[in-house]
Amino acid sequence: MKKHVLLAIIVLLSVGAKAQWQVIPLYNGPAPGSEKWTWSETENDSNIYHAHTIYNVSSPTLTVYPADTTVWPTGTAVIVCPGGGFQSLSIMQEGYAVVKWLQQKGITAFLLKYRLNHTIGGDPYKQENVERGSKVTELEKKPIVSMAIADARQAIAYVRQHAAQYGVLPDRIGILGFSAGGTLAASCAYHYTPENKPDFSAPIYAYFPPNMQQTPPEDAPPLFIAAASDDTFDLETHSSTLYETWINAKHSAEIHIYANGGHGFGMNEQGLPSDSWKDRFADWLNIKGFLKPTTDKKPKAMEQAENFANFQKWFDNLLHTDWPWLSKYADANTKVAPPAPGENRVVFMGNSITENWGNMDTGFFNSNNYISRGIGGQVSAQMLVRFREDVINLHPVAVVIEAGTNDIAENRGPVSLENIFGNIVSMCELAKANGIKVILGSVLPASEFNWHRGLEPAEKIKTLNNMLRDYTQKNHIVYVDYWTALVMDDQKGMKPELTLDGTVHPNLSGYKIMEPLVKKAIADAGVK
Helix, strand or coil: CCCCHHHHHHHHHHHHHCCCCEEEECCCCCCCCCCCCCCCCEEECCCCCCCCEEECCCCCEEEEECCCCCCCCCCCEEEEECCCCCCEECCHHHHHHHHHHHHHCCCEEEEEECCCCCCCCCCHHHHHHHHCCCHHHHHHHHHHHHHHHHHHHHHHHHHHHCCHHHCCCCCCEEEEEECHHHHHHHHCCCCCCCCCCCCEEEEECCCCCHHHCCCCCCCCCCEEEEEECCCCCCCHHHHHHHHHHHHHCCCCEEEEEECCCCCCCCCCCCCCHHHHHHHHHHHHHHHCCCCCCCCCCCCHHHHHHHHHHHHHHHHHHHHHHCCCCCCCCHHHHHCCCCCCCCCCCEEEEECHHHHHHHHHCHHHHHHCCEEEEECCCCCHHHHHHCHHHHCHHHCCCEEEEECCHHHHCCECECCCHHHHHHHHHHHHHHHHHCCCEEEEECCCCCCCCCCCCCCCCHHHHHHHHHHHHHHHHHCCCEEECHHHHHECCCCCCECHHHECCCCCCECHHHHHHHHHHHHHHHHHCCCC
C-alpha cells in the first residue's frame, strides 16, 4: 500500500463518489390542492439579507443524500425540513449543512422542499416582512401550512414504502424540522397513519403554538426539542409547552432550552452553548437506538477510509523522517547491476504519473530496458534531492524527467513557476554533468486536481510547459510534448477517455499514446 500514493487517493475519491443525491417528486402529477400553481422554484441569494434561500416551491420534492459509507450504517432515515416562515426555505444552515452532518452519522437524509406561499417580486424575505402580522395574510397562509404538513406526511410515507431501496429500516424513519419546518415535524407527531407515522420527531425552535397542540396519540413517537430563550419570535414557549404536553401524557421527550442562540441558529457556529444542540441530538438518537449499526461486519468503504487515514498518518510521518523518500527505492537500487557494455539503460524520473506508468505497463518498461523511479505525490524539489540515488547512481545513458504537476497542485504548499522551473533545470544540469542525456517531458494537461480543487491549473501548466520548451531549445535537450497529444479541445483538461481519475492521471490508453512519443524522443536524444 505504501508503494502507491495514487491508489490511496483514488480510494478516497471513490468513497466520496458514492454519496450521490437524487431528486424525487413527492406526487405523481400536480400536488393535491395546488394543481393550478404555475410559478417555478427558485434558488438564489438575491434578497434584502443576501441569504441563500429557495422559494416558490409548487412541486414538492425529496432530495436523497445517502449515508456516508465510511461510517457504520445505521439504517436510519431523517426527513429534513428547513424553515422560512412558509415563504422560503433557509436551505443552507437548515438544509444542506444538516444533511451533510446526518450523512456523517451513518444516516440517510431526505431534504424536503415543501410547498410555500407565492413570492411576488423575487424577494421572499421582503414580502414576508411586509406581510408579517397581517391577519389577512395569516388566513391566506393557513391552507399553505396544511399543504406543507401534507407534504411532510407524504415524505415519511414515501421513505417507508421505499425503505429497502435506500438501505433504511422502516422502523427508523424520523423527521427533523426548523422553525416553520418544525411545524411540520411536530404536526407529523399527530394524526398519522401506519404509513406516515414518524418513528421520532425533532422540532427545533418550532412554530407550534398551543392551539396546534392536542392530546398526543397513545403510541406517540418520542420527541427531541431544542430552542433558545432569546428567540426573536418567542418560540421558546411553543417548545416548552409541547414538551410538557408530551411528558404529561407519559410519552418520551427531551428538551434543551438555551439561554442564548436566537432564532434560526440551525447549524451556525456562534460560539454559544446552542451550537451543541446537534451533539445532544446525536446523543439522544444513540440512546434511542437510532444510531445502532445494522451490521457487525465493517463496511468495505469504512475499511478503505481507515486504510487511507493510516496511510496518511504514515506518509505525514515520512515527510519528517525521509522527506525526499530516499528509502522508497533504496533496496531496489542495490539490485540494479552495473550496465553491461553497450547497454542503453534509461531511467524515468517523476511523480505518480511515472510511477503508475511503470506499474500499469511493465512490459513497455521491461522490453525497452527502462527503469521507473516515480513516486506519487512528489514535487520537483523532492525529486531533485533524490536525483543522485535514483538516477545518477544507476548509470543510465538517458533520463526522462516528468515533473511539475504536484508543484502546481501545491502538494507541499504554494510555489512559484520560476522555482518549479529551477528545480527541473537543476535535475537536467545534474544529468548532463554526469554524462546522462536528458529527455524533458511536458506537464500533462489538467483543468482541476481532485485532491486540491479550485486552483485552476490549466494556464499555469501551459506557462510552465512554454518555459520548459524554451529551455530545451536553447540547451539542445529533447522535449517530449505529451500535453498536445492528451489535451481536450478546450486546451485545458485531459481527454476524459484517457484518464484514470477524470483529471490528471492517464489510464492505460493514455499511456499507449505517450509511449511512442517518448520512444521517439529517446531515439532523438541518440539512444537506440
